[in-house]
Amino acid sequence: MTDEAVSPLRRRMIEDMTIRKLAPKTQQGYIRTIKDFAVFLGRSPDSASLEDIRRFQLHLAQSGAQPPILNHTVSALRFFFRVTLKRHDIVEHTTFIRQPRKLPVVLSPEEVARLLNAAPGLKYKAALSVAYGAGLRAAEVVSLKVCDIDSKRMIIRVEQGKGRKDRNVMLSASLLELLRAWWRAERPQGWLFPGRNPIQPMTTRQLNRACHAVGQMADIKKRFSLARCGT
Numbered sequence: 001m002t003d004e005a006v007s008p009l010r011r012r013m014i015e016d017m018t019i020r021k022l023a024p025k026t027q028q029g030y031i032r033t034i035k036d037f038a039v040f041l042g043r044s045p046d047s048a049s050l051e052d053i054r055r056f057q058l059h060l061a062q063s064g065a066q067p068p069i070l071n072h073t074v075s076a077l078r079f080f081f082r083v084t085l086k087r088h089d090i091v092e093h094t095t096f097i098r099q100p101r102k103l104p105v106v107l108s109p110e111e112v113a114r115l116l117n118a119a120p121g122l123k124y125k126a127a128l129s130v131a132y133g134a135g136l137r138a139a140e141v142v143s144l145k146v147c148d149i150d151s152k153r154m155i156i157r158v159e160q161g162k163g164r165k166d167r168n169v170m171l172s173a174s175l176l177e178l179l180r181a182w183w184r185a186e187r188p189q190g191w192l193f194p195g196r197n198p199i200q201p202m203t204t205r206q207l208n209r210a211c212h213a214v215g216q217m218a219d220i221k222k223r224f225s226l227a228r229c230g231t
Contacts, residue, residue, distance in 0.1 A: 033076035
């Protein structure tokens with residue numbers, strides 16, 4: 001996107017998000033939500049009224065949007081009106097939808113072994129082994145760099161993981177050997193699991209797609225997700 005394509009209002013919101021160090025994915029989602037809101041209004045979103053907010057939320061609910069999307073919309077609207085526009089009156093009339101917490105689907109040790117054995121190639125076997133062996137989420141796995149593997153202390157350093165916190169997780173000897181085999185095969189220099197473009201990491205979408213495909217190959221009937229591997 002060129003500078004000419006960015007309105008002063010959008011630029012200010014981007015600056016506000018940058019100051020608060022919101023993750024790039026969060027920033028993109030917030031901008032997309034406010035853009036959709038502007039399209040719904042047919043005018044600049046900074047002119048919205050309380051009734052406009054209500055109509056937009058009703059429109060999304062009637063369109064079949066699920067609670068995660070509705071709550072993301074509320075987060076984006078709250079940031080835009082509270083931080084960028086300083087209109088706290090709008091914030092007071094937006095509420096999050098409470099969802100019952102469900103226990104994650106957990107694979108048995110036998111199912112995990114089948115999953116890893118069915119992985120198509122060393123790269124995905126190593127990435128999935130890190131997810132299940134070290135308890136990392138997909139976003140944490142793809143964000144790993146080669147230097148995050150500390151073989152001397154037998155730990156994996158996870159930067160800005162769950163809750164945007166840094167932490168160390170234990171590295172088993174068998175996982176270390178697998179990662180060494182992967183490194184010897186492809187010699188990644190920056191990202192531990194580079195994407196199609198070597199200067200970029202593998203995306204969470206790529207990893208999750210591979211995980212689901214491997215699950216089918218391994219004949220695993222459970223509906224599981226790498227998003228809940230971490231603790």
